[in-house]
Amino acid sequence: MNEFELIDRYFRRAPRNADIRIGIGDDGAVLAPSPGMEYVMTVDMLVEGRHFAVGCDPRALGHKTLAVNLSDLAAMGALPRFVLLAGALPAPDAVWIEAFMRGFDALAAEYDVELIGGDTTRGPRTFSVTAIGELPTGSALTRGGANPGDIVYVSGRLGDAALALAAAAGRTDVDAESLALLTQRLNEPQPRVALGVALRGVASAALDVSDGLTGDLGHVLAASRVGASVDLAAIPCADALRTKLDGAEREFALGALLAGGDDYELCFTASPAMRERIDAIGRALGLPLTPIGSITVDANLVINDERGTPLTALPRAFDHFS
Template sequence: MASEFALIRRHFTRPARHTDLAVGDDAALIRPGPGMQLAISTDMLVSGTHFVPEADPEALGWKTLAVNVSDLAAMGAAPRWVVLAASLPAPDEAWIAAFARGFFACCEAFGIDAIGGDTTRGPLNLCPTIFGEVPTGQAITRSAGKAGDDLWVSGQPGRAALGLAQLLEGLPLHPDYAAACLDALHRPQPRVALGLALRGIASAMLDVSDGLFGDLGHILEASGVGAEIELAALPLTPLMAACGDADRAFRACTRGGDDYELLFSAPPGQRAPLAALARQLDLPLHRIGQLSAAPGLHLRAPDGTLRPAETRGYDHFGT
């Protein structure tokens, strides 16, 4: 049976690109570029809570890092370094090798150096900490949204929720859409290029991990504003085509999580640049409403009527 250190050398030691000292010492040494701030985030994935125990290890390796990369994208930061702490029930080398393939595929996709971490025996628990760089003063936070700003969301929120429903409930999905929904769940695509391009454009931003409306609530609270969402502007048509159920499509889009799309606000004067950016990145950007001075979240129906909505998202300790 391979030792802990042999497993680390074999599967988690790779050449570094922008690191002074990486894996193999008591600590890594990194040096942010001149005029840069470090952006740091950690996001734990626990078996039975964030993924099923029988999850494909290669896909899990990708997702373990991707959800952390998404946090930096949401700040307009470029990912640079990651450390990984993991508890494993057993030193299953085939499982570890597959996990490492997925993890380092994500490292390669986004130019990240894996510079250390720790392993121990225990329940399956994966906890990366990611470090990135952003020019000083240019990080996009949740707290600078202004009443009158447009609200935008990238890509297709809701696909991962439908994929999860198929996996756990047997929800039938149209064959033309099922694979995309499962890919969204298992291999989310962090919107790093979009996050970097939104510096100087977006006023507030975060990534959608716990549901569109729930995560919007964090922007509203931090910025001290409310919001009006145009029901007709929500990207529901592909979700309807996938599941054939209007209510399910609405809930997947607004309450489902795990898509890791970017939700952001921007002044109305940025509409043309954002349309050009969507074309440049080949990524849909949906203008779904506006921030408002009136507190709370309200939904505007096509006939113009308003009704209040909850900004409650997924809560690990909720009931």
């Protein structure tokens, strides 16, 4: 099968959404924004050997390729609407592409996201997704709005993906039952779309935790020109990781929890006056929203250990060029 036959077979589809004036098949897509709404756009790239392993499950990879982009839209408070997909493949392998698109399309259907364009080429396995979301004009959540006194929250749990990755590489041990769940969190993260939308007008700042808490929260602090004081014991994590935090693997566990990356949870700040609303959002979504600290005037990130003593060296965040 050549490139054009592959595109026809797996990518081309009739537009379902009235906002799509022209969909896949022309030189570009044409979108009509809804009145009073703004578009939010984000792009992300996944490279084999760098972001995903050689020989990984193509269906899960299709899911994750889209999920990481929807996570960025969620962090802005945007509702995902449209997506463009570009991929390089070493060979036009129809079975592999069919499985990849099955994972991609299943997540797209879950969020009613439409594929409106794409490109394929021969090359080292690489995927790039451009995702377009929508929100009411002026309601985007940004990194720059945190104020001293605000509470810092994270959704879900941190460190699951890093723990799964380390266990798979034989660098630590995790019981089989926990590992199955942790591995699913690594391979098929659920973007916190409903949370992002619910946080419009509630959170003062937000981002998704993709590279690890210390680095990502650091982006909020820099953009907002504030600092934060965070309690290590308050950061939600798997029991399997909490146990390691108290034992001989403490250094590893600190790294996984604070700088592991691939979490795709939201970290956000909000005025203490929003506490009850945030509790209600967490209950409505069935998603733990945990206060882990507060925003300070002093422009440093301080993480206090279980005894309230600041950690002297914070684990470094995932560096895409290291």
